Amino acid sequence: MGLGSKAKALQTVADRAEQLYAQLMDIRERLARIEDDIEDSSDRVVTIERELEEQRVILDALAEDAGLDIERRIAEASITHAESSGDTNEGGDTDATEEGAAATEDEATEGGNSTAEDGTDDE
Structure with missing residues (x-):
């Protein structure tokens, strides 16, 4: 080279x-x-x-x-979201959603809040 x-x-x-x-x-x-x-x-x-x-x-x-109960409304929205997600998500945890719904209904009745009162809050 x-x-x-x-x-x-x-x-x-x-x-x-x-x-x-x-x-x-x-x-x-x-x-x-x-x-x-x-x-x-x-x-x-x-x-x-x-x-x-x-x-x-x-x-x-x-x-x-x-006079709005924000925590209750958030819980209701979460339940609604979980229910709509549960329709597309097979095998999802529906028991937790049902328990949350029951707890929310219990809170609403214990607090003396009726759905008629809620109708005026949605503005």
């Missing part, structure tokens, strides 16, 4: 090393942008969670002023 072929092989290795270095720098830049995007997204999530908590406090206060 002559000196020219060794120089050519060495040049090929050097060219390949430059290509790899350029690719590595590109990957580092992309990773830095991804990290920035993740940080921005995290900040947005924190802001949204804070705003959601503020809205919950306001809604709870409004519901309390209006």
Whole structure:
């Protein structure tokens, strides 16, 4: 093998090393942008969670002023959701849904709340 072929092989290795270095720098830049995007997204999530908590406090206060039983309504919505999910989810736990429905009905009758009173609350 002559000196020219060794120089050519060495040049090929050097060219390949430059290509790899350029690719590595590109990957580092992309990773830095991804990290920035993740940080921005995290900040947005924190802001949204804070705003959601503020809205919950306001809604709870409004519901309390209006005399609405939020916990009961959430339980009813959960039961309705579980029942509709149970139709498409074969082998689901229907016993827990039925127990929750019975508990909600018991709470409604114990608290003296009737469905007639609830009809005026849905605005």
